[in-house]
Amino acid sequence: MTSDSASDAAALRNQMVDTILESRAALNRSLSGHVEAVMRKVPRHAFLPGLALKDAYAQDAPVMKRDDDGVVISSVTAPKIMAGMLHQLDIEPGHRVLEIGSGGYNAAMLRELVGPDGEVTTIDIDQDVINRARTCLATAGYADVRALCADGEVGAKEYAPFDRIIVTVDSWDIPPAWVEQLAEDGRLVVPFRVLGLTRSIAFERTRDRLVSGSYELCGFVPMQGAGARGLxxxxxxxxxxxxxxxxxxxxxxxxxxxxxxxxxxxxxxxxxxxxxxxxxxxxxxxxxxxxxxxxxxxxxxxxxxxxxxxxxxxxxxxxxxxxxxxxxxxxxxxxxxxxxxxxxxxxxxxxxxxxxxxxxxxxxxxxxxxRQGPGARFEVYPADTPDDHLTQGRVVNKRHTRVTISWP
Ligand SMILES: C[S@@+](CC[C@H](N)C(=O)[O-])C[C@H]1O[C@@H](n2cnc3c(N)ncnc32)[C@H](O)[C@@H]1O
Structure with a gap:
């Protein structure tokens, strides 16, 4: 890349981040300074080879792969959504992080956020995606991100526990592996589909269950593999x-x-x-x-x-x-x-x-x-939890879990 195009990329990246800050401010949402800094630093275009620079920094999710019916099954997540999820994750230096659903761009930002003492593992069910992510990560200087081909349903047990788990694919359920592989005071951020609607929810573990903190509107490609659940x-x-x-x-x-x-x-x-x-x-x-x-x-x-x-x-x-x-x-x-x-x-x-x-x-x-209240509270219990242990509210039964939605 010439120095001219490097400065063009930096300018477009700054514009992309400014737009994200403006749209979050309009929703009364902030963005952590650390997340803002890595978004201004990590070259998104390096994970979108072949795309024009201005398209790499647009507020879109460029399609990387479709299935035989034309359904999008892999994309590089839209910057606005990524920013929100990284903000929700609240990463600290030294954290060990698992990303489910790879592409390379987000893993590179995670790598920056955890710093030299942290560790990032990213897994994808699709070997092509992993191959591409590895190449792009190495080219962009993030060869120390561990990229593995595996079904997210089983996580990455050999590298657990994780202080943070981020899922970047639409998830109808929360498989036991994610809870088991999460550190005691860890946080899971997942695009969780409940009642037909997907929200990126930040969960923390409280005794026998996961309890939601913040949640944000988002949209992701559908989960494949053992956790797939079509509409x-x-x-x-x-x-x-x-x-x-x-x-x-x-x-x-x-x-x-x-x-x-x-x-x-x-x-x-x-x-x-x-x-x-x-x-x-x-x-x-x-x-x-x-x-x-x-x-x-x-x-x-x-x-x-x-x-x-x-x-x-x-x-x-x-x-x-x-x-x-x-x-x-x-x-x-x-x-x-x-x-x-x-x-x-x-x-x-x-x-x-x-x-x-x-x-x-x-x-x-x-x-x-x-309308002016704190919003919904999601709690996720193991599937065998009896009714009288559940928080009062709407109950949604899934394969591995029972989810309650209450409006405090
Ligand atoms: C939106 S893309 C991920 C974007 C990526 N995090 C980035 O940095 O832009 C979603 C990815 O999830 C993957 N995926 C779908 N089902 C999966 C599963 N069960 N386990 C792991 N990855 C899965 C798809 O192959 C796809 O590449």
Whole structure:
């Protein structure tokens, strides 16, 4: 690299970090000085060979590999998400860290954060990913990161215990190996999928369970191997409108398709938000209180045709009740300058009015009781924990664990 392009890279990197700081500040979130410093230092482009410099420093997650169906199975994590997770990890010099899901970029930042007395092990289920990560790490001067091919489900027992474990792949469960390999006062940061929603959650061990501290919105490629757990899709209209539902649900797709052909019912909640405000907490609340919660997705064409008008076409919270469903409507402006918007609900089907009103009431309760609160608390217990040992709240049973979600 010439000195010109090295300084271009440094400038782009600083711009990338400035954007991250601004977007976190807008959400009232800080970024630790150590994380900021390593993000300004580690050459992200060295882990994205072949990509133009400006693309390497964009706020994207460049795709590294797709499966035979075109689904993304490996990417270099978006810088904003990585920053948040590293902040949550709270690494100290000398820590031993395990990363599950490799690429090299994050492992290099971990290497910087743990310093000369620490140790970083990164594992990936895909040998190609490990080969690429090793090459990029060596080129960028981080050859002392241990990169191994293994299923994250089993961790890396021979190098445990770890002061910190960071998982960079969507995880439906927390396998016993992660808890066993975590040091007594260790911390696990994982993109945990509960009730169909993924949040990067920082867990600490408290007696018999893991208890959440902070959590942040995130999105990751799906877990492969022993911990893989796909989602079900219920198509409401060819490939244009569908519901992403938990595998335990057995919704009547035929009736729901018929429902979409019926005129919609509306219910407006009176709850408002400023333009650009994130609604991830409201989504989590809806998922907690409604068993038949799911996510509605639609193409731009479906919206243009007026089939649906969801709040966000990529992922809008929805509820199903028999042959009826409701989803959060595209918010309507309540002032002339269009700075404040009201949340509402659109529903279809024989029980549309009932589901829409129930949904709108959930929005009001969230606004009144939880919007300004500390948010949800996640606790993860071993699968054999009896009911009377669990914290009160919504209980979600997984393969290895029982998870409670409460709203203090
Ligand atoms: C988003 S990428 C990781 C990005 C990386 N941490 C970085 O520095 O940018 C997710 C990776 O998880 C890997 N993966 C998926 N299932 C896994 C499993 N069961 N065990 C280990 N790695 C897995 C995929 O092969 C993929 O490379």
């Amino acid at each position: 079900k899709v219920v198509r409401l209209q060819e490939k244009d409108v569908y519901l992403r539902v938990d595998r335990k649900h057995d919704f009547d797709a035929e009736s729901l398709r018929a429902a979409l052909k019926q005129p919609r019912v509306e219910a407006w909640s009176g709850v408002t938000a400023r333009r650009g405000e994130l609604m991830d907490e409201q989504d989590l609340w809806l998922a907690t209180v409604e068993d038949e919660f799911c996510i509605l997705k639609a193409t731009q064409e479906a919206i243009a045709q007026g089939l649906v008008h969801p709040s966000w076409r990529v992922a809008t919270p929805a509820l199903v009740q028999g042959g009826s469903f409701a989803y959060r409507a595209f918010p309507r402006a309540v002032d002339e300058k269009q700075t404040t918007f009201e949340f509402g609900v659109y529903a279809h089907g024989p029980d549309a009015e009932e589901v829409a009103n129930r949904f709108a009431e959930h929005l009001r309760v969230w606004d009144r009781d939880h």
